[in-house]
Amino acid sequence: MNYIRTGLLLAALTALFLVVGYALGGQSGMLIALVIAVVGNAASFWFSDSIVLRMYGAREVGPQDAPAFYGIVQQLAQRAGLPMPRVYLIDTDQPNAFATGRSPEKAAVAATTGLLNGLSREEIAGVMAHELAHVKHRDTLTMTVAATISGAIGALGQIFMFQSLFGRRDEGDRGGGGLGMIGGLAAMILAPLAASLVQMAISRSREYEADRGGAEICGNPLWLASALGKLEMLARGGVVNEPAERNPATAHLFIVNPLSGGGFASLFSTHPSMEDRIARLQHMAGATSGGDAYAPRPTAAGAGPWGAAPPPARGRGRPWETGPVQRAPRRGPWG
Template sequence: MNHLRTAILLAGMTALFMAVGYVIGGSGGMAIAFAVALAMNAFSYWNSGSMVLSMYGAREVDARSAPEFYGMVQQLAQRANLPMPRVYIIDNPQPNAFATGRNPQNAAVAASTGLLDTLTREEVAGVMAHELAHVKNYDTLTMTVTATLAGAIGMLANFAFLFGGNRDNNNGGFGVIGTIAIMILAPIGAMIVQMAISRSREYVADREGAEICGEPMWLASALAKIAGSAQRIPNNAAEHNPATAHMFIINPLSGERMDNLFSTHPDTGNRIAALQQLATSMGRSGGGFAPRPQPAERAAGPWGGTRRGPWG
């Protein structure tokens, strides 16, 4: 049902894109907008992962540069029956994480240094299992395409404002009224669709991520810590790229936190409550996946630096 809902919402996003094209250029503009939408989706399909990682200055790590963190992701990927994704670390004090890539064979997961500094080993495992659930469900592709279309709709709406309706649409005053309506309503509609897709997929990834690591309360504890820190610690890269905010496990932007139509993520309290119910049904209270311990004499932390963090 969630996949069907996502497909319907993506179709609605494409229809909005075409509607803006129609206001700008009539039926010809609508056809051009449709072609542009296809081209943008194709570009996003092949380049979305590298683009997002570059926006955040992510640094790829491996078993030598970040043995503990890389080994944890490797174990979780095996438990999820996924190919090993590329692993990245973002030098940012805000604790957060995201996944990207067009499919499981070309996926990447990224965590901030703030996440590795402030969370326990078990909480980090819960977060990365959540991100791997996104990879497994192809959410990374869906969310990137949605963000691309939402940004394009806003851009076209600005064009509609600058150039107005075409001559075919001027009859009955539709050129002026229609242009103003599209300029205001299309970006709002695109945002609503984008947020609806993101919220529905977060609940699914929470549940499946908890099943991957075997302990829902690890993720619940991590969500509580990340949500509290995200409100206090700014993420400047995210503020400059707000269209990517829905890709993170917790909204990296300051602002709305309620579980309503305009939020990028479900309310954290609702997510934690759902995980608590899942833990009860699973009969879990602290077992599950056990991250592989590393030798005590290893000098590098999980991000490959000199600090070890609370779980190094």
């Protein structure tokens, strides 16, 4: 049902884009809208992953750089039946994570140092399983397309607004394209708002689905529920994600809303309420306590459901801080 709803919402967003083009510029406006949509979606398809990773200063890591974190992602990808994605770290104290890439074969997952420093190994597994569920469902591509069309609708309104203010008009031209001046003004004002509402509906739908899929992948819904509760608490600590504040159109990528706005702004969030997400995961855990698809797969004694348990930590540090090779301390406990 979520897939059908997402498809209908994307179709509605595209139709709205074409209607706005017609309202503001008639048939020529619709043609301009179609060209912008095709070019924007093509650019998003090929370059969105590299753009967003560069935007957040993400640094790619491998098994030698962050063995424990890389190992968690690797084990989860194997459980999900996915190719191994590229793994990135973002140096910021705000705990968060996201996935990007146009397909599972071209996917990348990123986590902040704040997330790795603030969560347990099980909670990190829950978060990264959520991101891999996005990859498996190709949500990153879906949301990138939705964000591109939504942004283009706003840009189209701005183009025709400046054209109406400063452009030349033929005699007898009433302006406003195919719907007249009043229709054109209404489209400029209401269409961006409507596009944003549709985009947010798509994003919220995909977040719920990724929570469910993440619970399946990691094997325990409560790991993700615990992580979301802790992320909600830590997010109230006031740590600002500067790149996200400068580029709010990318907020939908993250597992929790990275923007600092609250109050009225929270009504337009791209994420569902954290309380509802946690309640759904807790309900899943209760419904599956007797053993079913979400139950951990059989593993060796002491192993987690996403793979073999790590070797005991030598010296200080949490269990997930150690990898196959013991190394001298690096920039943080994630390496």
